[in-house]
Amino acid sequence: MSAIAFIGLGQMGAPMAKNLLKAGHELFVYDVVPKGVEELVACGANAMDSNKAVAQKSDVVITMLPNSPHVKTVILGADGVLEGRHEGMKIIEMSSIAPLATKEVGAACAKAGVPMLESPVSGGEIGAINGTLALMCGGEESLLEEMRPILEVMAGTITYCGALGAGNTTKLVNQHIIAVETAAVAEAFVMGLKAGVEPEVVYNAIRNGYAGSKVLDGKLAMAMDRDFKAGFRLDLHIKDLTNALETGHALGAAMPLASLVMDEMKYMSAIGAGSEDSAAVMRYYERLAGVELTRSKK
Ligand code: NAD
Numbered sequence: 103m104s105a106i107a108f109i110g111l112g113q114m115g116a117p118m119a120k121n122l123l124k125a126g127h128e129l130f131v132y133d134v135v136p137k138g139v140e141e142l143v144a145c146g147a148n149a150m151d152s153n154k155a156v157a158q159k160s161d162v163v164i165t166m167l168p169n170s171p172h173v174k175t176v177i178l179g180a181d182g183v184l185e186g187r188h189e190g191m192k193i194i195e196m197s198s199i200a201p202l203a204t205k206e207v208g209a210a211c212a213k214a215g216v217p218m219l220e221s222p223v224s225g226g227e228i229g230a231i232n233g234t235l236a237l238m239c240g241g242e243e244s245l246l247e248e249m250r251p252i253l254e255v256m257a258g259t260i261t262y263c264g265a266l267g268a269g270n271t272t273k274l275v276n277q278h279i280i281a282v283e284t285a286a287v288a289e290a291f292v293m294g295l296k297a298g299v300e301p302e303v304v305y306n307a308i309r310n311g312y313a314g315s316k317v318l319d320g321k322l323a324m325a326m327d328r329d330f331k332a333g334f335r336l337d338l339h340i341k342d343l344t345n346a347l348e349t350g351h352a353l354g355a356a357m358p359l360a361s362l363v364m365d366e367m368k369y370m371s372a373i374g375a376g377s378e379d380s381a382a383v384m385r386y387y388e389r390l391a392g393v394e395l396t397r398s399k400k
Pocket of ligand 1 (some may be wrong): 111169175176226
């Protein structure tokens with residue numbers, strides 16, 4: 103069993119860290135917000151007072167933070183993980199961030215003699231609680247194999263995607279498709295409803311055909327039940343689309359669909375839906391047409 107530092111005990115990090123504790127690892131935890139730390143200490147983790155301090159105590163440092171700037175601060179910044187480095191320490195960076203930032207942080211870690219694996223996740227809070235996340239790993243494949251026993255505690259599937267940056271690139275593809283597909287489902291179902299066919303009727307007719315998908319199942323159900331509790335927060339999805347657009351633009355990939363859905367999501371966030379599930383973007387289409395995609399009334 104390893105001594106593991108877990109930094110970032112939010113919606114995803116807290117349940118992931120609890121699973122590592124349950125698996126018998128010794129955990130040193132830090133977050134700028136006390137709530138997650140208190141939760142983990144109640145389960146047996148050791149609280150420390152900085153990112154540097156948890157790193158000093160651990161063989162493996164796991165980070166699960168909102169976005170690229172947070173990861174840079176935590177790993178490269180003052181009182182950060184690299185300041186706590188020591189012989190044999192390794193980093194598993196599990197946040198969803200810009201691939202270019204992953205490469206930058208990974209290069210700085212390598213220069214300091216600390217190997218870093220990236221491993222963004224998919225599967226949401228439920229996947230984090232159940233230890234069934236889909237991991238998209240980038241970095242040295244030998245490091246993935248070394249870290250596999252730790253990763254398996256949190257994962258249902260582990261996919262090696264390539265060099266550092268490939269994991270977060272894969273995650274951006276995932277996030278792009280979910281965003282655009284959610285908007286497509288809303289637009290098409292609103293059109294169907296305006297034409298007089300209830301969402302539930304259309305759904306039952308098409309769900310097992312070619313248009314069937316997890317996005318259709320999950321996001322449409324939220325609209326039909328009028329329950330937009332996250333799930334995956336709208337503001338995090340805006341962050342992912344921002345990273346996707348920046349990556350696409352930097353590399354010459356045109357992304358008109360992502361740009362469009364991004365503006366719709368930003369509008370919904372501006373009117374107060376940022377902490378709801380990203381399915382809230384469906385209400386943008388409902389508003390344009392003056393309908394709601396509720397379940398059949400009978
Ligand atoms: P979150 O905002 O709930 O948690 C992030 C945590 O990081 C917070 O507790 C915050 O206080 C902490 N943090 C921020 N700056 C810090 C610093 N300088 N030092 C220490 N701690 C710091 O976010 P989340 O939902 O847990 O998501 C984490 C990452 O996983 C994001 O990149 C997100 O896009 C990705 N993700 C989230 C989900 C989901 O369903 N929520 C699913 C898949 C992937």
